Amino acid sequence: xxxxxxxxxxxxxxxxxxVFLECVQDMDHENMFWYRQDPGLGLRLIYFSYDVKMKxxxxxxxxxxxxxxxxxxxxxxxxxxxxNQTSMYLCASSSTSGTSFIxxxxxxxxxxxxx
Amino acid sequence: AQSVxxxxxHVSVSEGALVLxxxxxxxxxxxxLFWYVQYPNQGLQLLLKYTTGATLVKGIxxxxxxxxxxxxxxxxxxxxxxxxxxxxxxxxxxxVGTYKYIFGTGTRLKVLA
Numbered sequence: 001x002x003x004x005x006x007x008x009x010x011x012x013x014x015x016x017x018x019v020f021l022e023c024v025q026d027m028d029h030e031n032m033f034w035y036r037q038d039p040g041l042g043l044r045l046i047y048f049s050y051d052v053k054m055k056x057x058x059x060x061x062x063x064x065x066x067x068x069x070x071x072x073x074x075x076x077x078x079x080x081x082x083x084n085q086t087s088m089y090l091c092a093s094s095s096t097s098g099t100s101f102i103x104x105x106x107x108x109x110x111x112x113x114x115x
Numbered sequence: 116a117q118s119v120x121x122x123x124x125h126v127s128v129s130e131g132a133l134v135l136x137x138x139x140x141x142x143x144x145x146x147x148l149f150w151y152v153q154y155p156n157q158g159l160q161l162l163l164k165y166t167t168g169a170t171l172v173k174g175i176x177x178x179x180x181x182x183x184x185x186x187x188x189x190x191x192x193x194x195x196x197x198x199x200x201x202x203x204x205x206x207x208x209x210x211v212g213t214y215k216y217i218f219g220t221g222t223r224l225k226v227l228a
Contacts, residue, residue: 043216043218090158
């Protein structure tokens, strides 16, 4: 079974704090993703990584950075948390099939509240 | 540019009734299409996917979807709703040569006893 785990299910932080969200996958997938999920907006891609130390901005990268030092681990960093970053954060991974990226496997999510 | 429209943010059906969740997409490349389900406080789980081949795709839990290129649609159906089907459902599109999924805004399904 593919497993994607996220370090916390629920997190409460204060405005201005530096926040780390960790994601680990155990299926040797090349690709990893961070999404943000908000009611009525669906899932929006924050960052994507297709290899160790490689990253690309998604649709809403502002206020976020990422780190991928090992293939199985992809971290999302909020340098200075703000209240508008209160959201559900979902990590996903997928394997590469030719030039296409097909099924993504999701972690359980981290619900972040910034006070 | 690719986009996905899910008609109806909330759908209610009676237990045993037909489930129909609508998804329309736009894509400039041959699409890959997906339906994911999210149960409360959980991540997303793949229900089914269309990549190539047969346009009627069967998934888990009795769900199926039909890819209709002429209508740019990929509607999700289940003949008989069960209480355990209550969840949020997301349609997504991707394509050859692109890593990105574009997700719809989701449809929350409520099943009435």
